[in-house]
Amino acid sequence: MLRDDIKAETVAAMKAKDKDRTAALRLIGAKIKDRDIELRTSSKEIEDDALVMDVLEKMAKQRRESITMYVDGGREELADKERAELAVIEEFLPQKMDEAQTRAAIEEAKANTGADSIKDMGKVMGELKAKHGAVLDMSLASKLVKESF
Template sequence: MIRDDIQAAVITAMKGGDRATTAAIRLIQSAIKNRDIEARTQAPVADDDALVVEVLQKMVKQRRESIEMYEKGNRQELADKEKAEVAVIEGFLPAQMSEAETSAAIEAIKADLGASGMKDMGRVMAELKARHASQLDMSKASGLVKAALA
């Protein structure tokens, strides 16, 4: 499980004296803990790794937005710190599908659902998320689905 990998990594980073990595992993653990607390009031999650991947993907997205803002504001030292955190977080994410693999998955779903136009985009996106959420950046996939259905 990804949680176990994260716990082992924080111990390794602490023993190695790597303060930056330790801090980044503690941020990950904190975000996962907050998500667990939110999930208490909802239906139980069947796949724990899916929940953790969702949290990690959200963290990466937030940091990429911060990097962009810091670079626009000429704050390169802060952008570099965020980039280091992104590298640590991405180390725990499963391998992402390439654009060609994503397009192939979209075409397969399109064929399975009989999707033919933009009116079917919601159904295709929902199925794509159900099948491949942990391996995709859904914002990039959205553009590919639009292109495939246009």
């Protein structure tokens, strides 16, 4: 399980005295625990790996946005710290589809849903998320779907 991999990597980083990696891994663990606490009151059950992947995706998105803001603000040292955390987070995420693979998936989704205009974008995006959710960059997909009509 992904959660166990993260715990094992945290222990390995602590033994290696890699402070930055340990801090990033502990941050991931804390976010996962926060999500567990949120779900205690929820009635729906979520598969553990899906929960961890969702947490990691959100953390990666936050880091990317922070990097952009720090670079725009001239705070390169803070952007470097965020890049280091993002690298650790991305170790546990599956490899994203590249642009060519995304375009092929969009064409397949358009054919499956019978989409022929921009009004059908929601159907196409829903199909893409259902089939390729974890490995698809949804912001890129959205841009490419708009271009394809």
